Amino acid sequence: MDVGFLKHKGGYKDGEVSIYHTKFPNLRAVLASELLARWGLVVARPDGEDTAGRQKAALMSPAEIVERACNVADLAISEMEKRDWFLEVPAPNSGGG
Numbered sequence: 001m002d003v004g005f006l007k008h009k010g011g012y013k014d015g016e017v018s019i020y021h022t023k024f025p026n027l028r029a030v031l032a033s034e035l036l037a038r039w040g041l042v043v044a045r046p047d048g049e050d051t052a053g054r055q056k057a058a059l060m061s062p063a064e065i066v067e068r069a070c071n072v073a074d075l076a077i078s079e080m081e082k083r084d085w086f087l088e089v090p091a092p093n094s095g096g097g
Contacts, residue, residue: 002021002022002023003019003020003021003022004019004020004021004022005017005018005019005020006018006020027077028070028073028074028077029073031072031073031076031077032069032070032072032073032074033069035068035069035072035073036065036066036069039065039068039069040065042059043059043060043064043065043068044057044058044059044060045057045058045060045064
């Protein structure tokens, strides 16, 4: 399960339930998800020619779309890392000041 919950006891949130995520996607997963959202319904692959010699296309299967999106995301992130396009940032200060 990738969500959790916490039932508050006492204080102003007494009895309320907070729901939170227990898993977060990394950069590759975020990019792959974006690609899936864009390609999910329209990605096609060559499928020969019709009788007039025009290119035919067939929709990719869901498995093919997922594999393509993950492969493209992995390759893109790897190339960005190689080019040093990511900045290392410190963790936020939780000291309140």
